Amino acid sequence: FNAFVEKLSFPVNYLTAYVVGGAQRVGTKATRDIVKGEPYITVPDKAVMSSDTAETDSGDVNELIAKGKSMNDDYHTLLFFVMYERFVKRASSFWWPYLSLLPTLGDYEDYHPMFMDEERLEGLLGSSVREKIIANQNKAKRNFQAVSADVAVGAALGPAFNEDNYMWASTVLDSRSIWWSGKRHLVPLLDLINCKEGPPGSTVHSTDLDGSGDNAVTLAPWSFREGEQVYENYGQPNYIYFLYHGFVLEENSHDCSLIQASIGQGDPGAQDMKRLKMRMQMDNFNSYNMDFCVSRDNVEEQVGRMREFLAIKMGVNEATDDDVRRHLEGQLKRYPETDEGEGADYTERCMR
Secondary structure: OHHHHHHHOOOEEOEEEEEEEHHHEEEEEEOOOEOOOOEEEEEEHHHOEEOOOOOOOOHHHHHHHHHHHHOOOHHHHHHHHHHHHHHHHHHHOOOHHHHOOOOOHHHHHHHOHHHOOOOOOHHHOOOHHHHHHHHHHHHHHHHHHHHHOOHHHHHHHHHHOOHHHHHHHHHHHHHHOEEEOOEEEEOOOHHHOEEOOOOOOOOOOOEEEOOOOOEEEEEOOOOEOOOOEOEEOOOOOHHHHHHHHOOOOOOOOOOOEEEEEEOOOOOHHHOOHHHHHHHHHHOOOOOOEEEEEEOOOOHHHHHHHHHHHHHHHHOOOOOOHHHHHHHHHHHHHOOOOOOHHHHHHHHHHHHO
16 A cells, blocks of 8 residues: 555655554554644645546446536545446556555444444434434435436446445545545545544644645644654544544544434424524524534533524524523433433533
8 A cells, every 4th residue: 555655646745554453443654753734745636536536447437427527416426436446446446555445344334333223323322413323324325226226327337336335435435535625535545544632732634725726735733753653633523423433532622512403393483484594594504403512612602502593493582591401401301311410410511
């Protein structure tokens, strides 16, 4: 793999891949001292897999890719590209050294929520995260069924187009994509950097195009010594890490309590749809199902936003402290075994 990366001719690269072992599997370490804030890996466009670079040696697959681009379906454009290179071309693919290093379907089935059944999700009973996992699973399966209806897909990919391979590719895109310019990219080496809470003063991961628009530049989030494993802080709460990546961080300054609120047809605020839409727009809510990520650092802001949403849901001008308290208590009661004292204490802390 490292020899493959050398051939990609990154303008800047102070990393090398190595086997970490355990849950991390593979990681990266510094080939020289890296100083916080300096570019430590710069990736040219030709060295990534994306909807923009998607092109194969198969005319049929290229037609699928062109169709995806014409429909602005960035997701399936890249997914078909990945499936063809991984399951059809296999070892003869230019991308094989990278694709063969990714987790297998069996790996994902061991730890990733996309493949967890009801029994394995039982420990999340009552949690909104469980609902999100099931929703993601169902969405991926619906997408597979929808795509399967297009005979051109099966004709282009042949036996490689099956539900297992589709679910694998979908999980790869959801868990390993690096975003810039509003699009997802699979980036050899860069996507091997594992996640960790950084030291005080560190920054979260960010990759952006340079002035020429030809190279994606990543700045060091903190300093690393030569030979030290390099990490990035993805800057997300644990429920996002678990939902899309299958891990959580014990130390995570971006963690929060996920509290959901929704507006349904039976709610008082939904009886006048014209007024409901107007209030939603005025208060900058873009969904009838809202997630509030409440942490120690943002509790006032997030509970304030929750209060605004509950007022819309209830059809009143302003929600009271008791309204917010009842909503929080209702969330806690969803859990089969909630410690009443701890639940009440959490509710009071949010209210304060």
